[in-house]
Amino acid sequence: MTKLNKALSLIILLSIAVSCGKNNDSNFTLKGKVKGLKKGVVYLQKDGDSSIVNLDSMAITGQSEFSLHTNLEEPILLYLKLFKNDGEEHYIPFFADKGITEINTTLKNFNFDSEIKGSKQQALLDEYLEIMSQYNNKSLDVIEERYLAQRDNDSIAVDSLGKISDQLIKRKYAYTIQFAINNKNSEVAPYLAMYEARYANTVYIDSIYNSLTAEIKESFYGKQLGEVVANRNKN
Known part of the structure; x- marks a missing residue:
């Protein structure tokens, strides 16, 4: 194995380790699917004191499923944001609590087609x-x-x-x-x-x-x- 291959393998292993560690440490998971999405980035966000705060993100490259993670101290409103480089903002607000929330929607009508299953709030x-x-x-x-x-x-x-x-x-x-x-x-x-x-x-x-x-x-x-x-x- 060349030095370059070893370096790439190490980077991949470190990325997997960080990802697994993040998942193990989190108490909230947002999973779902954006039908029709082939390329873009989804973000899990919350309101900060003066701006929106990114909690997690995931690049979509072919697959339409996503899984995002964070830690919650109590129920709070979060946002699923889609960035697809079209100059527009695409947000789905939802009330989150510890556990799993699932959001399924479409690329064509990201906001309006959303189906949310999760917290009692x-x-x-x-x-x-x-x-x-x-x-x-x-x-x-x-x-x-x-x-x-x-x-x-x-x-x-x-x-x-x-x-x-x-x-x-x-x-x-x-x-x-x-x-x-x-x-x-x-x-x-x-x-x-x-x-x-x-x-x-x-x-x-x-x-x-x-x-x-x-x-x-x-x-x-x-x-x-x-x-x-x-x-x-x-x-």
């Missing part, structure tokens, strides 16, 4: 998002109808549809707030308060926080929400 978030999609579809219908009314100079219809649009927004906030309160024992509740209902009346945000169980108040998003409430009350 993700299952709860899916339940919420399903209802939100119904509200969003109604909002899109109203926007289209209002556009047509404006085109036809139908001021009465424009005003009426504007009121319907405002009502839909209020109903979305009301559903989000009630959903969070009803699921006060889940990390999803403070997450929704922070990122889906942040423009709601502060009284309702306080109600969500006060309803949380002691354990959830000490969670990642529970602490974030607690800081928001505390800082606002100081002013």
Whole structure:
């Protein structure tokens, strides 16, 4: 065996050892498949203090399956990112917890075709998002109808549809707030308060926080929400 071959063999062995060590040390695995993907890079990411943090990555060179690993201290929102050098961002957010999460999707509709199987927090978030999609579809219908009314100079219809649009927004906030309160024992509740209902009346945000169980108040998003409430009350 030549020196070059020995060096290459050593590099391969070291890479395998590092990979195995990473897998053994991790308590979370994200696995899945991107149908139609032949070449690209998938990343496991999380929100940092000021930017997105890469936790793991894997190059796709022919195979469409992937497996990514990291350590989690508690349930948190993570992202599966696909880089395929097309100048666009491709993300799938999901609620992760220790164990295994599986995401299967397609290259053509990476975000919209995703099927996620994993944590109980993700299952709860899916339940919420399903209802939100119904509200969003109604909002899109109203926007289209209002556009047509404006085109036809139908001021009465424009005003009426504007009121319907405002009502839909209020109903979305009301559903989000009630959903969070009803699921006060889940990390999803403070997450929704922070990122889906942040423009709601502060009284309702306080109600969500006060309803949380002691354990959830000490969670990642529970602490974030607690800081928001505390800082606002100081002013």
